[in-house]
Amino acid sequence: MADFNKILTPGDYDNGEINVVVEIPTGSNHKIEWDRKNACFMLDRIEPIAFAKPTNYGFIPQTLDEDGDELDVLLVTDQPLTTGIYTKAKVLGVMKFIDSDEVDDKIIAVVADDRNNGDAIQKLEDLPEQLIKQIEFHFNHYKDLKKPGSTEVKEFAGLEEAKKVIADAIERWNNQ
Numbered sequence: 001m002a003d004f005n006k007i008l009t010p011g012d013y014d015n016g017e018i019n020v021v022v023e024i025p026t027g028s029n030h031k032i033e034w035d036r037k038n039a040c041f042m043l044d045r046i047e048p049i050a051f052a053k054p055t056n057y058g059f060i061p062q063t064l065d066e067d068g069d070e071l072d073v074l075l076v077t078d079q080p081l082t083t084g085i086y087t088k089a090k091v092l093g094v095m096k097f098i099d100s101d102e103v104d105d106k107i108i109a110v111v112a113d114d115r116n117n118g119d120a121i122q123k124l125e126d127l128p129e130q131l132i133k134q135i136e137f138h139f140n141h142y143k144d145l146k147k148p149g150s151t152e153v154k155e156f157a158g159l160e161e162a163k164k165v166i167a168d169a170i171e172r173w174n175n176q
Contacts, residue, residue, distance in 0.1 A: 001084070003039035005070075008061040010084060013166045016159060017112055020073045020089045024057040025080035033061060034070065051142040054134045056081045063169035064176060066103035069170040070084070073107045074135060076127060078116055081085065088112040092126035095163040096154040097139055101146070105165050112170050124158055126167055136155070 004021045011018035023032045023041065029052045035042040056077055059070035077079065077087055089109035097104050110121045119125060136153045143150050 004034070004061045004086065005036065005039075008060050010060050010166065010170055011088065013060075013091065013163055013170075016091045018060050018073070018089050018091055018107070018109060018166065019086055020075050020109060021061060021086045022056050022057045022058040022075065022083055024053050025083065026054065026056050026077065027052050027080055029053075030074075036070070047142065051138065054138050060077045060166065060169065062065075062173050063080075063166065064172040064173075065105060065169055067099065069104075071107060071166065072104065073109055076108070076110050076121070076131070077114075078160050090122075091159055091160065091162050091166070092121065092127065093156055093158045094165050095135065095139065098152045098154060099143075100150045107162055107166065108135075110165060118175070124140050124156060125160070 008021070018042045021034065023034055024030060029047045029049045031044045031047055032041050033044045056075040058073045058075055061070065061071060063071040065071045072093065073089065090112045092108045092110060095106040095108060097106055110123060113119070139151055139153050
């Protein structure tokens with residue numbers, strides 16, 4: 001397997017486009033993580049099925065969030081995507097998130113070329129309100145059985161805030 005952090009860039013985030021590597025498909029309760037040291041995917045754990053992911057979950061190559069991992073992406077698609085693929089994605093916004101007292105923000109994006117819906121989703125407000133509620137509920141509660149109260153969705157913010165989060169994550173990557 002290729003090391004995504006060596007062969008992919010973060011993408012053209014200034015123009016709202018990023019590269020996203022998929023770790024977890026929508027609907028999965030498998031916590032699959034990119035193992036940077038070994039350049040492969042690892043099944044870290046199996047979560048209760050009640051906490052299956054509401055969107056595809058992945059990361060932007062060559063970034064580091066404040067938690068020390070690559071910057072996470074919630075990639076919204078009509079169908080689950082496969083672990084290990086990458087795609088160009090359009091940034092919609094960011095979910096500001098705290099996990100066990102650490103900043104662990106999530107970029108929200110859609111596939112850049114979605115001919116199924118005619119590229120109808122252009123900004124965060126184009127996503128169904130119910131999906132935003134499901135995402136917020138999921139991340140506020142997915143650790144409740146093991147560490148209740150350890151996660152908190154702070155807010156959802158638009159494209160400009162997302163670009164700032166991405167720029168900061170690229171800078172952390174470049175300065176490691």
